Every structure is written in C-alpha cells, then in structure tokens.
Amino acid sequence: MVILAVTLAGCNAQAQDEIARAAARSTTSKVLAQRLPGVPLQPAVNCVIDNASSQQILALAADSVTGPTESTFQIVSGIIQKPETLTCLAAEGLPALLR
Known part of the structure; x- marks a missing residue:
C-alpha cells in the first residue's frame, strides 16, 4: 500500500489514474x-473497471x-451487479465467450 501511495504521489492526475487502473x-x-473460471477475462475486466x-x-x-481479500471479492461483485456493467458484459463478454 505504501509503495502504491509513493508511486502515485509523484505523478500527475492522469498518470495516477492510469497507474491505479492498471493495478x-x-x-x-x-x-x-478465481470466481468465474471460463469467463473471457479481458472483456470482463474492462467492463468491471469501466x-x-x-x-x-x-x-x-x-x-x-x-x-x-474478501473485501476485494465484494467490491468486484458489487460492480458486476450494476446494470451498466451487466449491459457491458452482455455486449462484450458474451460474444467473446461464444467465439
């Protein structure tokens, strides 16, 4: 956590956002x-982060x-349950799964 904070402190706002999003x-x-094996990861990750x-x-x-941690799983689960995330997953994740 300290490493992340130190890294972010030396950056401008856009760089901070990019570093945080990558992490x-x-x-x-x-x-x-771990929780959704078989789901195409890249489209699903994009939907969650976006x-x-x-x-x-x-x-x-x-x-x-x-x-x-368990808190991490709860955060991701909460994001997945948002209507806009579900819409994204249907549009981006399902086609990738069907390929």
Missing part, C-alpha cells in the same frame, strides 16, 4: 479468474499490493 485491472483479473467508481478503483489498486 485495479490486475486485482480484478485475479478475482474473476464501471467502477474512483473509490472502488483505488481500493482494488491497493489490493494489488496485498492480494485479493
């Missing part, structure tokens, strides 16, 4: 692979340092 993607990928709040992104990014 959040890593964590989300691990959660989805529909996460900034607070959720930061929480997921912090968990990239320590590894996923």
Whole structure:
C-alpha cells in the first residue's frame, strides 16, 4: 500500500489514474479468474473497471499490493451487479465467450 501511495504521489492526475487502473485491472483479473473460471477475462475486466467508481478503483489498486481479500471479492461483485456493467458484459463478454 505504501509503495502504491509513493508511486502515485509523484505523478500527475492522469498518470495516477492510469497507474491505479492498471493495478485495479490486475486485482480484478485475479478475482474473476478465481470466481468465474471460463469467463473471457479481458472483456470482463474492462467492463468491471469501466464501471467502477474512483473509490472502488483505488481500493482494488491497493489490493494489488496485498492480494485479493474478501473485501476485494465484494467490491468486484458489487460492480458486476450494476446494470451498466451487466449491459457491458452482455455486449462484450458474451460474444467473446461464444467465439
């Protein structure tokens, strides 16, 4: 967590967002692979990250340092349940699954 905070502190806002999103993607990928095996990861991760709040992104990014916890799973689950995430998964995730 300290490493992430130090890294983010030395960056401008856009770079901070990109670093946090990349770290959040890593964590989300691990959660989805563990909890939803067989789901095409890249489209699903994109849908989750694109529909996460900034607070959720930061929480997921912090968990990239320590590894996923039960809280991580709850955050990802909450994002997946949003109507806009479900719409994204239907549009992006299902076609990838059917290929």
